[in-house]
Amino acid sequence: xxxxxxxxxxxxxxxxxxxxxxxxxxxxxxxxxxxxxxxxxxxxxxxxxxxxxxxxxxxxxxxxxxxxxxxxxxxxxxxxxxxxxxxxxxxxxxxxxxxxxxxxxxxxxxxxxxxxxxxxxxxxxxxxxxxxxxxxxxxxxxxxxxxxxxxxx
Numbered sequence: 001x002x003x004x005x006x007x008x009x010x011x012x013x014x015x016x017x018x019x020x021x022x023x024x025x026x027x028x029x030x031x032x033x034x035x036x037x038x039x040x041x042x043x044x045x046x047x048x049x050x051x052x053x054x055x056x057x058x059x060x061x062x063x064x065x066x067x068x069x070x071x072x073x074x075x076x077x078x079x080x081x082x083x084x085x086x087x088x089x090x091x092x093x094x095x096x097x098x099x100x101x102x103x104x105x106x107x108x109x110x111x112x113x114x115x116x117x118x119x120x121x122x123x124x125x126x127x128x129x130x131x132x133x134x135x136x137x138x139x140x141x142x143x144x145x146x147x148x149x150x151x152x153x
Contacts (some may be wrong), residue, residue, distance in 0.1 A: 002090070002127055004028035005117040007110060014052025021058055044069035049151040093120065 006024055010016050018122045029037055044050040044065050051070060059067050097116040103109045120127070140149040 002117070002121045002124070003032055005114055005121075007114075012047065012049045014049045017047075018052070018054050018058055021055065021062075040066070041074070042067040046070070047095050089133075090120070090127070136142040 002064055006020065008016065008020065032040075044061070044067065048056070056071060059069070059072065095111075097099070097119070098109075098113055099138055101112055103112050137149075140152045143149065144152070
């Protein structure tokens, strides 16, 4: 499920990421049905701003067993794009759609990006197609105890 689009104007730091988690993320989740919010997991990637002391404390307080990241109760293998639907599906899809339209200014580029995100959110078909791949990749990762498994896919 793609829940929203947020454009952060400043460079990503632990403090502005914490602000995003405490304020903007909650707004984005308001439209997600309660049953889905209860069942969902929050997944981080390897960005350093995701692992500052303040961010980790907030995640431990807010999502104690419902987030996947380095240092959480559900440890996520570092640099593992084969297990991350955003990496192996969404960014490639967005990139091809965004770059198919020529723009001349930063503002036009932002508008174009937001239009592509809205289009993906509206259909959700591309995201649904990734679900079986996530389960397959996860199962293979478990089979090899977190080792190299890309050759098994």
